[in-house]
Structures are given as structure tokens and as C-alpha cells.
């Protein structure tokens with residue numbers, strides 16, 4: 001299993017396909033509905049099997065220098081509950097820290113709230129209801145800045 005950022009056209013096709021199958025298809029949403037206008041500016045990550053087929057994906061973008069937002073977290077059904085989502089979230093949080101943002105926000109599906117709470121996110125307020133049936137909650141987490149100071153010899 002590897003964690004990596006999609007790079008080739010094939011990577012991106014499989015990456016968006018997983019997003020669509022997990023987050024859109026069950027609600028009869030068309031292909032294309034799994035993307036938004038921020039894809040080119042975003043950090044994308046995927047966990048892949050040994051054949052470089054993604055089994056979990058996630059994305060982060062920046063709303064400002066201070067605030068990042070995580071979206072489109074999706075793990076293949078049979079791989080859920082095995083730590084893949086946590087790997088993706090930690091990877092994105094590290095990248096966000098490196099860029100110096102101070103907090104992360106996301107809109108969690110009600111069924112995913114426990115997952116984010118385990119990773120230190122707190123509910124701020126009720127948010128939108130997607131496709132009229134999936135309640136979302138705005139959640140946030142403050143992140144400590146990472147200091148990349150040179151190591152001192154002792």
C-alpha cells in the first residue's frame with residue numbers, strides 16, 4: 001500500500017472515479033458532479049494498492065493563508081474502517097501545516113462525524129443537507145505551526 005499524490009492522467013481518472021462512486025453515484029448524481037472549480041489549486045492524495053489503484057482519496061484547498069478546507073474524503077467500501085481514511089487525513093494535515101495555515105474546516109456527513117472527532121475536529125454548527133438527504137455539520141480543528149528549524153548538533 002502506498003500513499004501518494006496523483007500525477008498521471010490515469011491516476012487522476014481513477015482518483016475521480018473513486019470519489020464519484022463513493023460520494024455521488026449512490027445518490028444518482030452524474031459523472032462530473034464529483035468535481036468543483038478548485039481542483040487545479042488543491043492538494044490531492046490517494047492511498048493505492050500494489051497495482052497503483054486508489055482505494056482511498058482526499059483533497060485539501062486553502063480558503064485563505066490561515067484557513068484550509070478538507071473535502072471529498074472517500075474510501076472504497078470494503079476498505080473502510082482499516083485506517084486508510086486516517087492515513088489520508090494525516091497526510092493532508094501535514095501538507096496544510098507545511099503551508100502555515102492555522103486551522104482546518106470541513107463539512108462532515110453525519111455518518112462521518114465520529115471519524116473526524118477521533119482526529120480532533122469539533123462541530124461548529126449544522127451545515128447544508130446534500131441531495132436533500134445527507135445532513136452535514138461544519139467542523140474545525142486548530143493546528144499547531146510546524147517549525148522547520150535546523151537540527152542543532154550536541
Ligand SMILES: CC(C)(COP(=O)(O)OP(=O)(O)OC[C@H]1O[C@@H](n2cnc3c(N)ncnc32)[C@H](O)[C@@H]1OP(=O)(O)O)[C@@H](O)C(=O)NCCC(=O)NCCS
Pocket residue numbers: 022023072073074075076079080081082083084085086087107108109111112113114115116118
Ligand atoms: C469517513 C471515511 C473517509 C473514514 O475512512 P476510514 O478509512 O473508514 O476510517 P479509519 O479506518 O481511518 O477510521 C479511523 C477511526 O474512525 C472510526 N470511524 C471511521 N468511520 C467511522 C464512522 N462512519 N462512524 C464511526 N466511527 C468511524 C474508526 O472506527 C476508527 O476508530 P479507531 O481508531 O478507534 O479504530 C470512510 O469511512 C468513507 O469513505 N466513508 C464513506 C464516504 C464518507 O462519508 N466520506 C466523508 C465525507 S465528509
